Amino acid sequence: MGRFWIITIVVVVLALLVGGGVGGHHVSKQNAFCITCHAYEKVSWDHGDHFFNDCLDCHTKGLVTDKLHGVRKVYLMFTGQNNPHNDPPSRLYPEKTSDNCTDCHMTSEVEANExxxxxxxxxxxxxxxxxxxxxxxxxxxxxxxxxxFEAPRFTQEE
Ligand code: HEC
Ligand code: HEC
Ligand code: HEC
Ligand code: HEC
Incomplete structure (x- = not known):
């Protein structure tokens, strides 16, 4: 089997996993999965104000978009274009993240109580x-x- 196919299969399998769960998943396992690629985000999350929330509480863009972005992320990683342990993401979605903040903090309950x-x-x-x-x-x-950004880089062997 050629390198191309191996990469393709790995990409497809991982892509189905990245970007969140389909019903019945264990949330803690999902965080652990995100952390395999985003170790520094775990540390900074542990010491942030929202360590009690899950990654996807803030980072979901909706299940379908999550899956599509998951495919893209795995592709970028396996083709050596982005190493999430070192490189900044080429895109961010601050408005989507903010919508998720709003969903928790600006509810009708909050409106009534505060x-x-x-x-x-x-x-x-x-x-x-x-x-x-x-x-x-x-x-x-x-x-x-x-x-x-200061972490040692692992260069990919060719
Ligand atoms: C296989 C490795 C891998 C896994 C697992 C992974 N990511 Fe990523 N992630 C990446 C890469 C690579 C990028 C950079 C993508 C880019 O440059 O567009 C990224 C970017 C991001 C970003 C910034 C841009 C965006 O798409 O919003 C967020 C937020 C993020 N990941 C959250 C998560 C969460 C939450 C999980 C768990 C559900 C997760 N990641 C799982 C590799 C991964
Ligand atoms: C309380 C909400 C919240 C939680 C929980 C959270 N994040 Fe984030 N995260 C943010 C915000 C806000 C940013 C800044 C970028 C933005 O505004 O979209 C960010 C940025 C990121 C980025 C991009 C880093 C960069 O260079 O800008 C990644 C990757 C990421 N988070 C992964 C994770 C992972 C993995 C977890 C779980 C371990 C997690 N986040 C938990 C709110 C959160
Ligand atoms: C899943 C629900 C949830 C999401 C998503 C969420 N938060 Fe929170 N946040 C909480 C809870 C619960 C607390 C602790 C109780 C409180 O202060 O309301 C909190 C606390 C806070 C505090 C007060 C922190 C302190 O200790 O002074 C701020 C500010 C805040 N959140 C902003 C945000 C922002 C900005 C986002 C989006 C990036 C966000 N939150 C996403 C649930 C959430
Ligand atoms: C123009 C600046 C600004 C923006 C934009 C803003 N906040 Fe705040 N927020 C503040 C200030 C100032 C405080 C009070 C001081 C503090 O606790 O940080 C505050 C306090 C909070 C608190 C703590 C309230 C408490 O009772 O302790 C939460 C939660 C919060 N903001 C959530 C949000 C969310 C969610 C959004 C987006 C919908 C948001 N903020 C947008 C400035 C802002």
Whole structure:
């Protein structure tokens, strides 16, 4: 079997896994899976304000998009174009992430229980695109996350 096919099969299998679960998965296993490629994000998440949330609570873009992006990520990795332990992602989706913040923090329950917070934040969001505009350290401790770029590189043998 040629190298191409081996890569293709690995990509397909991993792609089905990356980007989240289909019903009945164990959430903790899913976090562990993300961490296999995003070790520094785990450390910075452990020390962030949201260690009790799962990766996908903030990072889901919807199941279908997650799967498609998962395919792309595995492809980029196996073709040596992105090493997630060192390289910044070529794309981010801050608006999607912010939508996920909103789903937890700007609910009708919050509106009822914390009307001042809700009104203040609704007002602020008229001038800002994302929650991260002000809460840039939510989710990850920025200093720990930045260690990623200093980590030793593992070059791929050809
Ligand atoms: C097989 C390795 C691998 C696994 C497993 C993996 N990722 Fe990624 N991830 C990558 C790569 C490579 C990139 C960079 C993609 C790019 O440059 O566009 C990335 C980018 C990201 C980004 C930034 C861009 C984006 O797509 O939103 C986030 C957030 C992310 N991953 C979260 C996760 C989460 C959450 C999981 C677990 C459900 C996960 N990753 C599992 C390899 C992986
Ligand atoms: C409370 C929400 C939250 C949780 C939980 C969370 N993240 Fe993030 N993550 C963010 C935010 C906010 C960013 C900044 C980029 C953005 O705004 O989209 C980010 C960025 C990232 C990036 C891109 C890094 C870069 O260079 O910008 C990756 C990869 C990532 N997270 C992976 C993970 C993984 C893996 C987990 C679980 C171990 C996780 N995140 C848990 C909110 C979260
Ligand atoms: C799955 C639900 C969930 C998601 C998604 C989520 N949070 Fe939270 N967040 C919580 C909970 C629970 C707390 C702790 C109780 C509280 O303060 O509401 C919290 C706490 C906070 C705090 C107060 C932290 C402190 O200790 O002072 C801020 C600020 C915050 N979140 C912002 C964000 C932002 C920004 C995002 C998106 C990047 C986000 N959250 C995503 C559930 C969530
Ligand atoms: C213009 C800046 C700004 C934007 C944008 C913003 N916030 Fe805040 N947020 C603040 C400030 C200031 C506080 C109060 C000081 C603090 O606790 O950090 C705060 C406090 C919070 C708290 C803690 C409230 C408490 O009772 O402890 C949460 C949770 C929160 N914001 C979530 C969000 C979410 C979710 C979004 C996006 C919908 C968002 N914020 C957008 C500035 C902002």
């Amino acid at each position: 009307p001042e917070f809700f009104a203040q934040h609704t007002g602020m969001m008229e001038n800002f695109d994302t929650c991260q505009a002000c809460h840039d350290d939510s989710g990850h401790d920025p200093e720990l996350q930045a260690l990623r």
